[in-house]
Amino acid sequence: MLKMSNVKNNISVLIITIFLLSACGQTEKMQDKENSRELKIIKMEEKQITFSEKNHVLDNNDNFSPDDRYLCYDTRGTVFNDNLANCKSIEKVEIKTSIETVIWEPEFITGELAAPGVAAVSYHPMENKVIFIHGPFLNEVEERGYYGIRNRTGVEVSAEGKQNMIKVDMRDITTDQPTTLGSHRGGTHRHEYSRNGKRIGFTYDDFLNHDYDRTIGYMEANAKAPDGYTHYFALLVKPALKGKSKPSEIEKAHSDSWVDSLGTMRAFIGKVRAENGIDYENDLFIAEIPDSINITTAFSGNSTEYPSPPKGINIRRLTHNKKADGIVRGSFDGQKIAYFALDTNGVKQIFVIPVDGSDLNESINKQPKQVTFFDSDASSLRWHPSDNWIFSITQGNIAVIFIGEGKDFGKSIFLTEDNLERFHLVVSHSGNKIAYGIKLQTENQEKAWKQIFVMEVDLEKLNNELIND
Numbered sequence: 001m002l003k004m005s006n007v008k009n010n011i012s013v014l015i016i017t018i019f020l021l022s023a024c025g026q027t028e029k030m031q032d033k034e035n036s037r038e039l040k041i042i043k044m045e046e047k048q049i050t051f052s053e054k055n056h057v058l059d060n061n062d063n064f065s066p067d068d069r070y071l072c073y074d075t076r077g078t079v080f081n082d083n084l085a086n087c088k089s090i091e092k093v094e095i096k097t098s099i100e101t102v103i104w105e106p107e108f109i110t111g112e113l114a115a116p117g118v119a120a121v122s123y124h125p126m127e128n129k130v131i132f133i134h135g136p137f138l139n140e141v142e143e144r145g146y147y148g149i150r151n152r153t154g155v156e157v158s159a160e161g162k163q164n165m166i167k168v169d170m171r172d173i174t175t176d177q178p179t180t181l182g183s184h185r186g187g188t189h190r191h192e193y194s195r196n197g198k199r200i201g202f203t204y205d206d207f208l209n210h211d212y213d214r215t216i217g218y219m220e221a222n223a224k225a226p227d228g229y230t231h232y233f234a235l236l237v238k239p240a241l242k243g244k245s246k247p248s249e250i251e252k253a254h255s256d257s258w259v260d261s262l263g264t265m266r267a268f269i270g271k272v273r274a275e276n277g278i279d280y281e282n283d284l285f286i287a288e289i290p291d292s293i294n295i296t297t298a299f300s301g302n303s304t305e306y307p308s309p310p311k312g313i314n315i316r317r318l319t320h321n322k323k324a325d326g327i328v329r330g331s332f333d334g335q336k337i338a339y340f341a342l343d344t345n346g347v348k349q350i351f352v353i354p355v356d357g358s359d360l361n362e363s364i365n366k367q368p369k370q371v372t373f374f375d376s377d378a379s380s381l382r383w384h385p386s387d388n389w390i391f392s393i394t395q396g397n398i399a400v401i402f403i404g405e406g407k408d409f410g411k412s413i414f415l416t417e418d419n420l421e422r423f424h425l426v427v428s429h430s431g432n433k434i435a436y437g438i439k440l441q442t443e444n445q446e447k448a449w450k451q452i453f454v455m456e457v458d459l460e461k462l463n464n465e466l467i468n469d
Contacts, residue, residue: 040413042465046455048438049098054078055450056093056100058424058437060327060380062122062192065159068428070094071435071452072103072130072159074119078449085114085147090121090132092159095433095454103130104157104165107138115140117147120190124197125429128159131168131191131200150207152187154200156230168200169219169233170226173207175303182225182232185301188217190256194263195332199289200231201266203254209306213252215239216268217309218289224296234298236266236287237315238308245273250285250315255327259355260334264289267328267337274321281321284328284339286355288314319359319368322351326379330355331387338381338390343370348377350392352403371401371410380425380436389462391434396421398436398455400462408466415455422453432457 050056055077063071076087089105106116117135124130134155135147145151154168168191170183179185186207191200199220206212215237222232237253245251249272256268270285293312301307318337325348326340336352343349350371353359357366371390372378380393388404398415402408416422425436434455441448 040411040465041417042413042415042461043417044415044455044458044461046416046453048440048451048453049095050093050100050452051098052100053445053449056091056437056452057119057450058426058435058452059120060424061120061190061426062125063426063435064428064433065092065123066126066128066429068430068433069096070123070159071426071454072121072123073452074121074132076119080110080114083114083117084119084133085117085135086110087117087119090118090130090157092130092161093452101161103159103161104132104163109138113146115146117152122192123159124156125193125195126197129156130159131156131193133187133189133191134165148187149189149205150186150210152189154188154191154202154231167229168231170229172226175208178302179300179307180226181300182222182296182298183229183300184217184233184307188233192258194258195261196263199258199263201256201258201263203256204235206306208301208303211241212239212306213242213271215253216256216266216287218263218266218295220295222295232295232298233300234295235307235309236289236313237268237270238306240273247273247275247277248317249273251280253285255325257328257330259286259330259337261332262291262334264291265330265334265355267330267339269324269326269328269339270317272317282324283317283319283322284324284337284353286316286318286337288316318353318357322359322368326381329381329383331383332385333387336387338371338383340378340381341368343373347374348379349374350378350381350390350401352390369409371403372399372412373410374399374412380423382425382427382434384427384457384459385429385431386459389459391425391427393422393425393436398422398425398434400457402462402466408469411466411469413462413465415457431459 056073070092072092080086088108090103121132133152135152136144156166172180172183188202217235219231225232240249250270252271259265266287298310299308323342328339351368353368374394376395378392382391399412402411422436
């Protein structure tokens with residue numbers, strides 16, 4: 001049975017509240033110069049679409065439905081604490097009507113030890129289903145234990161809310177025999193479909209051997225997947241033992257995302273031992289996964305041996321000691337990667353590099369190029385489908401930055417100008433909408449809740465700004 005809640009009667013109160021917050025005067029941050037250029041501000045209308053007294057968290061995933069009518073989210077932080085173990089439901093909201101629907105809500109227990117824990121949801125790019133992390137069911141807790149980063153898998157559920165669950169990846173932590181082929185021994189997280197829907201990327205934490213840090217992997221549907229599961233699991237990066245790495249070896253892989261639509265390149269941030277053998281560097285890497293890769297050649301591990309990737313995976317390093325950070329994002333044409341790194345002032349900015357580039361390349365066209373010059377850290381990096389614009393958030397306000405060819409490269413236009421704190425920005429498939437969260441408290445609510453807002457993006461107005469500049 002679908003569970004729904006309609007828009008509340010206090011919309012007018014919310015609109016007035018937001019207007020007053022927005023009209024508090026132009027803040028100093030909007031009056032500064034950006035890289036010696038005056039900031040441009042083109043305000044665009046934003047609309048609140050969730051109102052119920054719970055958190056609605058997008059969490060930097062692929063939250064728009066294939067037809068851009070819905071947004072999926074989880075409700076972490078609604079009960080007990082912000083730990084994903086206490087997140088009890090996966091939901092969606094219809095953008096036009098603000099009707100909220102519970103997609104998945106298993107029986108649960110909350111507390112410092114909790115289960116199952118369901119969160120970090122994404123839509124499939126073409127089908128009406130979602131994928132998210134799922135911890136142990138209550139009848140599994142005695143055997144598996146409570147939710148934890150090393151005790152979770154991915155599941156798919158119809159976005160219609162029919163409560164039919166498909167198990168994607170198998171978890172097998174037996175030690176008296178080799179790990180079941182195509183399964184893993186820990187927890188997968190941040191499941192992301194490639195844009196053609198064929199592969200799923202994720203981060204991974206091993207349960208049997210804690211001497212290895214977080215790494216990344218991928219899975220795909222395969223006839224040899226474990227019985228009862230749809231996908232075959234494989235690592236992309238086998239990290240070095242924590243604290244035991246040699247110069248240039250990766251100890252941790254994280255903040256990953258698909259670069260191309262086919263799922264043949266996955267970019268990530270690697271924690272690497274520096275050449276002096278003592279320090280660490282955080283840099284941008286690409287894992288190349290040709291279509292011809294046979295995922296079943298991956299080693300699934302055993303009680304004494306850590307899993308390893310399938311044959312044919314190639315890892316390339318694109319930057320060296322650039323203090324890279326945050327979730328990386330590939331352009332829609334699969335030719336460029338945008339990522340965060342610190343500038344000379346220690347501010348987190350957005351940089352772009354070609355997929356075949358390197359900061360060591362002699363050609364300036366293959367080297368990283370700084371895109372933003374904000375006074376404060378950038379966050380929530382997302383490409384527009386045209387590949388000519390990148391969205392970001394700085395000091396709570398939304399900026400869109402031109403990255404096409406010509407003199408306007410790096411020009412930032414702010415779409416909001418107020419003191420609200422926006423977060424978790426996502427872009428629709430059409431590029432006509434963006435969505436994000438704002439934490440708000442109304443007069444009738446006892447606490448503030450994370451609500452979802454949507455903004456219509458007038459691309460014509462943005463392009464005209466470049467022409468008229």
